[in-house]
Amino acid sequence: MLVVAVLLVTVLMRVAIVCAVAYLLLPPDPLCPHCRSTMLPIRNRVLDRLLPAIQRRWCLECGWNGVVRRGQARPTRTAAPPAHRPTIS
Numbered sequence: 001m002l003v004v005a006v007l008l009v010t011v012l013m014r015v016a017i018v019c020a021v022a023y024l025l026l027p028p029d030p031l032c033p034h035c036r037s038t039m040l041p042i043r044n045r046v047l048d049r050l051l052p053a054i055q056r057r058w059c060l061e062c063g064w065n066g067v068v069r070r071g072q073a074r075p076t077r078t079a080a081p082p083a084h085r086p087t088i089s
C-alpha cells in the first residue's frame, strides 16, 4: 500500500510541475506577444470558472488569439499625445 501512495504522490507532483511550467510559459500580460498591442478578452464562462488564473485574448492589430495569464492591465504602447505641439505661424 505504501508503494501505491508513493507512486500516486509522484504522479501528482509531476502534474503540478507540468501545470506550473505551462502557466509560467504563458504570456504574462494583456499585450500581444507579436505586436505588443492591447488585446481584447474573450469571455468563456467555463474557462473563467475552471481556470480563473488564465484568460483567452484576441489581438485587434494582428489577429493573434490565445491564452495568457490574467493580470494587472498595463499601459498600452499607444503613443501619448505630445505635451508641446509647435505652432506654425
Ligand SMILES: [Zn+2]
Pocket: 032, 033, 034, 035, 036, 037, 059, 060, 061, 062, 063, 064
Ligand atoms: Zn498582435
